[in-house]
Amino acid sequence: MSADVSSASRFDVVVIGAGAAGLFCAGVAGQRGLKVLVLDHSEKVGEKIRISGGGRANFTNRDLDVRAPQRHFIGDNPNFCRSALSRYAPQQFIELVQKHGIAFHEKHKGQLFCDGSSQQIVDMLLAECAAGGVERWQPCKVGKIVSAGPGSYQIESSRGLIETPKIVVATGGLSIPQIGASDFGYRIAEQFGLRIVTPRPALVPLTFGGDAWAPYAELAGLALPVRIETGAKKEKMAFLEDLLFTHRGLSGPAVLQISSYWKPGAPLTLDFAPGVNVAESLGEAKLRSKKRIANELATLVPSRLADAWVGQDPALQRPVNEAADKALAALSERVARWQIVPSGTEGYKKAEVTAGGVDTRDLSSQTMESKQPGLYFIGEVVDVTGWLGGYNFQWAWASAHACAQAL
Ligand code: FDA
Numbered sequence: 001m002s003a004d005v006s007s008a009s010r011f012d013v014v015v016i017g018a019g020a021a022g023l024f025c026a027g028v029a030g031q032r033g034l035k036v037l038v039l040d041h042s043e044k045v046g047e048k049i050r051i052s053g054g055g056r057a058n059f060t061n062r063d064l065d066v067r068a069p070q071r072h073f074i075g076d077n078p079n080f081c082r083s084a085l086s087r088y089a090p091q092q093f094i095e096l097v098q099k100h101g102i103a104f105h106e107k108h109k110g111q112l113f114c115d116g117s118s119q120q121i122v123d124m125l126l127a128e129c130a131a132g133g134v135e136r137w138q139p140c141k142v143g144k145i146v147s148a149g150p151g152s153y154q155i156e157s158s159r160g161l162i163e164t165p166k167i168v169v170a171t172g173g174l175s176i177p178q179i180g181a182s183d184f185g186y187r188i189a190e191q192f193g194l195r196i197v198t199p200r201p202a203l204v205p206l207t208f209g210g211d212a213w214a215p216y217a218e219l220a221g222l223a224l225p226v227r228i229e230t231g232a233k234k235e236k237m238a239f240l241e242d243l244l245f246t247h248r249g250l251s252g253p254a255v256l257q258i259s260s261y262w263k264p265g266a267p268l269t270l271d272f273a274p275g276v277n278v279a280e281s282l283g284e285a286k287l288r289s290k291k292r293i294a295n296e297l298a299t300l301v302p303s304r305l306a307d308a309w310v311g312q313d314p315a316l317q318r319p320v321n322e323a324a325d326k327a328l329a330a331l332s333e334r335v336a337r338w339q340i341v342p343s344g345t346e347g348y349k350k351a352e353v354t355a356g357g358v359d360t361r362d363l364s365s366q367t368m369e370s371k372q373p374g375l376y377f378i379g380e381v382v383d384v385t386g387w388l389g390g391y392n393f394q395w396a397w398a399s400a401h402a403c404a405q406a407l
Helices: 020-031 047-055 078-087 090-099 119-131 184-191 211-217 253-259 278-288 293-297 303-311 325-336 391-406
Strands: 013-016 036-039 058-061 104-106 111-114 135-137 142-147 153-157 160-164 167-169 196-202 223-230 237-245 249-251 268-271 338-340 353-358 375-377
Touching: 013 020, 013 160, 020 036, 020 119, 020 391, 047 058, 047 119, 058 090, 058 391, 078 391, 090 119, 090 391, 142 184, 167 184, 184 196, 184 353, 184 375, 211 303, 223 253, 237 253, 249 253, 278 293, 278 325, 293 303, 293 325, 303 325, 325 338
Parallel strands: 013 036, 013 167, 036 135, 167 375
Antiparallel strands: 058 111, 104 111, 142 153, 153 160, 196 353, 223 237, 223 268, 237 249, 268 338
């Protein structure tokens, strides 16, 4: 390295990435007495926290089962996340939020949101960093990182050379590049010979290209509860959540959740009237009603959907008592078991998270240290992806805490 090492800034730990995991880790490590620098290439820190949860940050989930936390996470080794998540539970983060006087509420399925703004969580993390005497540099670009012998790294940065025995990479995934996401973490991992599980957009809307989508595009804006399923046998996964039709495809919590499990080319199966036996209901209607089929169906699903489904088949545009049994059976099957193959996803521009990342086979689940001594990875950059609903932030807090305890 050509830079003048004598003028280098020295820290016990350098955390790269001042997002959820990086800020939390820096604060905890600083309060344990370490001299910590956290740096970020963006001018503003914690931007993803700020935009999360519709501006109210769904900062954790009460339903996370500390005895089996892996149930709400995916990755090549779903059990990897268990140690950190069971040692730093949602309740511990809730206590921190309460200590800072931040009011919150439960919205749905254990999801906790700020009553006010998500900026309160960012401010809380910054206050925790300040309490630990953490130094913050942003914007600060990171250049070359070299291992300068056992227990020593040199980092070239736009604010000068830094020397440290420990680096924590907390640069997140690839989603939402417009607010600072980069592939930095994967590149550093590769530089030091660590393996990467190919990243892919997750918690992302799905698209259905071509003319086949045309009849459904007019349903854009329609939201309804559905049961959605993908995969076969052991890989089968299903969610009971709300679905949203968009101009290009499907979104809403049901689709975001299933997108993390969906494999390109595989079909999705949707039940638009979960808990209702559509075939039986339409069969009974045929015996007692003279209403049009669309109107009968509209007692089971939203009328816009009923119209779209019935509108596609002339055999269904008649009173229900005049319908052929075969036509009613086909309609019931479509409502209860609609199969469709997405053409793709909306990509990193719209994805809430990136699945894949630094391969957990090269990390310690206890400390988050990699096979390269003194180099740690925490948060979304790791191949651990949570369900929608505060699980990804809980992974950021828990992995950061496990790492900070070990530094
Ligand atoms: P995070 O992305 O938070 O931070 C990474 C930091 O590294 C950023 O500050 C970035 O600028 C910096 N960085 C990147 N490259 C760098 C480089 N080369 N040099 C220096 N710095 C660099 N989750 C949840 O649990 N509840 C929710 O409500 C939501 N809502 C939500 C909404 C939207 C729109 C998105 C996109 C995501 C969510 N998420 C979420 C997911 C959640 O935001 C995400 O999982 C965590 O922020 C991940 O935390 P990290 O600290 O790992 O990365």
